[in-house]
Amino acid sequence: MSDAVISVTGETFDQVVIQSETLVMVDFWATWCGPCKIVAPVVEELAKEYDGKVVFAKVNTDENPDLASKHGIRGIPTLMFFKGGEVKDQVVGAVPKAQLKSKIDSFLG
Amino acid sequence: MYDVIIIGGGPAGLTAGLYTSRGRLKTLLIEKGLIGGLVTTTEWVENYPGFEEGVMGAELAQKMQQQATKFGLEIKQAAVERVSVDGKKKTITLDDGSQLEAKALILTTGAHPRTLKIPGEDEFRGKGVSYCATCDGAFFKDNDIAVVGGGDSAVQEAIFLTKFAKTVYVIHRRDKLRAEKILQERALSNPKIKFLWDSVVEKIDGDNSGVTSLLVKNVKTNENTKIDVQGVFIYIGYNPNTEFMSGLANLDKENYLITDENMSTSSPGVYAAGDVRAKQLKQIATAVGDGAIAGVEAEKYIEENY
Numbered sequence: 001m002s003d004a005v006i007s008v009t010g011e012t013f014d015q016v017v018i019q020s021e022t023l024v025m026v027d028f029w030a031t032w033c034g035p036c037k038i039v040a041p042v043v044e045e046l047a048k049e050y051d052g053k054v055v056f057a058k059v060n061t062d063e064n065p066d067l068a069s070k071h072g073i074r075g076i077p078t079l080m081f082f083k084g085g086e087v088k089d090q091v092v093g094a095v096p097k098a099q100l101k102s103k104i105d106s107f108l109g
Numbered sequence: 110m111y112d113v114i115i116i117g118g119g120p121a122g123l124t125a126g127l128y129t130s131r132g133r134l135k136t137l138l139i140e141k142g143l144i145g146g147l148v149t150t151t152e153w154v155e156n157y158p159g160f161e162e163g164v165m166g167a168e169l170a171q172k173m174q175q176q177a178t179k180f181g182l183e184i185k186q187a188a189v190e191r192v193s194v195d196g197k198k199k200t201i202t203l204d205d206g207s208q209l210e211a212k213a214l215i216l217t218t219g220a221h222p223r224t225l226k227i228p229g230e231d232e233f234r235g236k237g238v239s240y241c242a243t244c245d246g247a248f249f250k251d252n253d254i255a256v257v258g259g260g261d262s263a264v265q266e267a268i269f270l271t272k273f274a275k276t277v278y279v280i281h282r283r284d285k286l287r288a289e290k291i292l293q294e295r296a297l298s299n300p301k302i303k304f305l306w307d308s309v310v311e312k313i314d315g316d317n318s319g320v321t322s323l324l325v326k327n328v329k330t331n332e333n334t335k336i337d338v339q340g341v342f343i344y345i346g347y348n349p350n351t352e353f354m355s356g357l358a359n360l361d362k363e364n365y366l367i368t369d370e371n372m373s374t375s376s377p378g379v380y381a382a383g384d385v386r387a388k389q390l391k392q393i394a395t396a397v398g399d400g401a402i403a404g405v406e407a408e409k410y411i412e413e414n415y
Binding site: 030032033034035036037038061062068069072073074075076078090092093094096 | 142143145149150167188204234235236237239241243244245247248249317318319320339340
């Protein structure tokens with residue numbers, strides 16, 4: 001499945017994000033958030049470019065408030081990087097694609 | 110070559126694009142972020158005529174976009190790196206290195222929120238420090254939070270934040286608000302809003318969970334107080350987005366573009382409209398007025414010079 005940023009919920013988060021063997025980038029977003037709309041297409045593009053190397057997921061914070069509060073989300077969009085089930089880094093706000101790429105590349109080594 | 114290139118997709122740019130497109134000029138609008146600009150970070154717009162019940166910021170932006178594109182305005186999502194003027198030709202270099210040319214240029218890049226530049230502000234950005242109540246307010250349900258500032262944005266967003274927060278402290282360096290009187294009345298009578306007058310934030314403290322408190326100094330007594338809050342929303346004014354314009358046209362001492370009443374900058378064929386322009390009142394209503402003038406003036410310039 002190359003075309004998808006996987007939409008995860010409280011039920012699937014563990015399986016998709018925590019248990020992933022590869023790096024995972026999770027986009028915490030909501031429908032009413034303007035800057036989230038800037039980030040979403042960038043994440044889609046990254047998902048295509050890093051297909052097979054990185055898992056891309058998204059969490060709707062309105063539908064999954066527990067996941068948002070568990071991860072201390074205080075602003076969206078928040079892009080959180082997970083490796084081996086742990087949070088390694090995060091970026092808040094709409095940032096340029098190049099900046100996200102260099103972050104991903106640094107994790108991939 | 111385009112007839113007109115507009116940089117910035119807020120109300121000023123979209124209105125300029127509406128006018129030039131209706132003037133049958135081949136027009137491109139370049140926006141690096143979200144169409145609508147700062148308007149999209151306001152939940153509710155109450156002082157734009159024609160919407161007697163008020164209108165959502167995002168919806169207003171979308172309507173302006175649809176109206177302009179209906180008449181042929183082309184919109185491109187990209188960031189501008191450089192603008193140069195060589196005689197009559199204006200060249201725009203985008204961040205991917207590609208170049209675009211135009212006969213006339215309209216700069217509507219707007220402004221971005223000013224930062225406090227105090228310890229903890231960068232560290233806790235997105236972890237309690239926010240510049241967008243609409244984006245982040247919902248994460249502070251039943252929390253105590255603070256808003257810094259005393260202008261329209263600060264007061265309006267403080268009122269908005271009472272939908273979620275238990276207490277909203279408004280921290281203002283003076284002893285009275287600058288905001289519209291109607292906003293002042295609403296804020297002063299809102300039991301959830303507490304005012305800290307003559308006060309500035311010195312430091313933002315927190316832990317792994319994010320912001321936990323602010324150190325607030327009273328500028329008259331020099332007394333420091335710690336207030337426990339989980340969030341702080343900063344609305345202390347704006348800085349113009351003119352970084353890539355050095356040498357292009359004259360700026361004032363705060364780096365806003367100087368224009369005459371026809372929106373002409375010091376560079377022939379280059380116009381400015383909206384919040385990026387040096388002027389007193391920065392509102393959606395004034396931005397669209399600027400945009401209309403800039404659009405019509407750009408059309409005149411092209412007729413006379415090409």
